Amino acid sequence: MRDLNLKAMEYFEAVARLGTVTKAAEELAVSPSAVSQQIATIETQLGVKLFRREKQRLVLTLDGDRMFQTVTQAFGAIRNARSAIAHGRDLRNLTIRVSPSFGVRWLGPRIGGFAAENPDWNIRVDATPDFSAFDTESVDFDLRYGTGGWSGLTVIPVMHDLVLPLCSPDYLVRLRQVSNDPVEQLAQARLIDSVKMLYRWDLWLAGNRITLPNLTYPFRFDRSSMSIELAKQSIGIALDSVTLCLEELERGELVPFSTRFEVIDFAAYWFVCPSRHLNRRVVKRFSDWLAGATAAHDAAARSFLAARGCSFRQGSAAELIDVKPWGL
Template identity: 40%
Template sequence: MQLPIKAILVFHATARAGSISRAAEELSVTPSAVSQQIQLLEVQLGVSLLAKAGRGVALTEAGERYFSMISEQIERIEEATGTIRGFRSVTTLTIRATPTLSNKWLLPRLGALLDRHPDLEVRLDGTNEPTDFNQELVDVELRHGNGRWPGLFVEGLAEERFLPVCAPEYAAAGTLLPADLLAHRLIHSVKSQAQWTGWLQLAEVTPGERWRRVLFDRSHMAIDAAVRGMGIALESTLMMQDELKSGRLVCPIAAPPDLRIVTQWIVCPRDHLRQKKVRQFLDWLREERDAWQASQTG
């Protein structure tokens, strides 16, 4: 079946505008032409997409579902078209990074990059999904993993130290032995490369048959849970620098085992390194990384 591309684009514009007349004005066509295209799409799909609502229109349940399913793809087409026309290729830098790195490390520093390069427009996409650089308009990714992605430029961001941490009200710094942790609720980051089982093994502690635990699929959630006194988390100093510096988190173990891993990686196709905007970002990122490493002790 041939896709009714024009009708789909007209529906998207109408749903976004919430009005047939406003969509017609945006598309430089008549309201009648907009209505005809939407009717054509409804006939092809076999469902009603819009219903009258006062002077405007509202999405039906099917319309809501369809709009949510196509919106991201249409916006990517619009962005790709602008890039090919040359409007955005120089000034727009699209970065993909994990949600925790985006929230806890990159976002607090991003203003310095924008101040240094005021002509640079940054789009930060916070997700754990790895980029398909052949299909997606992403310039550079900060990817969580083991660093083995053949065919791409890969550079470790920083070596992270993983520590047990909690709110000082939950347990004061340096007051517990590793074996004492088994009597406490342990906060787990289920996607982290550093897990409690491995840390306890380094500490020569055998876990019991039952755990008191709470599990999160994002490290930033585990960090926030520890700040709220929910238990003791095992997290990276890279991700919780602000919480450690402010004293909202402390390490309750007097002499914790030294667990260090590189879990975040700079990733992009090698030809992206020729782009000025990518080089500017990487130069800034390495400076920030070096400054962070210099601030670490122990």
């Protein structure tokens, strides 16, 4: 790339696009001789002719057309990037970091409503399992999954997890053909393990005083979205959060495995940032919108489960597995 003359490429692109040296010189605000000299320089470097003259116009040769297609795309990309950067300076920028499954399954379907209400804001959502280093990264706030209590930061509870075993209706019918006893059904079921959940099968089985012979997890995933998807496909039972799959439950694609067992209810999602970031109007507005959206979702989830005979139990911090970094 050291011998690539970008100015000459710019002159070549203008001539190829406009068809004459004179028009290219006018656009570039240089003399026609300067343009001709740069074209000659490129042809000498490449050892080929890029143009042939037809009447009053310059027409690209085969080699020239190949070069033009590449150069015009490259310059177009540069112009687009420059325009986006310049436009971005004029927008209100908001950068959010969020756990992957929560970002895809909960925030993604809803953030369009917030964007429609705030069309002048440039919103970036970074879905990653890593917490933000606020001192070195340009992130306004995290939506973290975990047990809370991160020191030196403002930590505001956003939403609870409502955890229970979930499966497809077809899979539940197959289990009930084995036995009417949910414990015996579990012994025959394939358990899908979400390894980054705060509340996992080992805790759930122990809390319900269930011992399964030859307990195995044939499927283990580090994303709840994958566990939920496999449960929808009638592959097994996922111990997961209604927070992430309420829509599937409402559509009947998933059902509670058994109402005999209580729903484990605990704070799991948090708004986290340095206290100084709360002084930004954009952060405050998003925080207010988020509080309303999560409250509505939480109420809908609890109402749905209660209507199907589910009861709730508060999960204690002592029985949760603190996942670092979060990856749900």
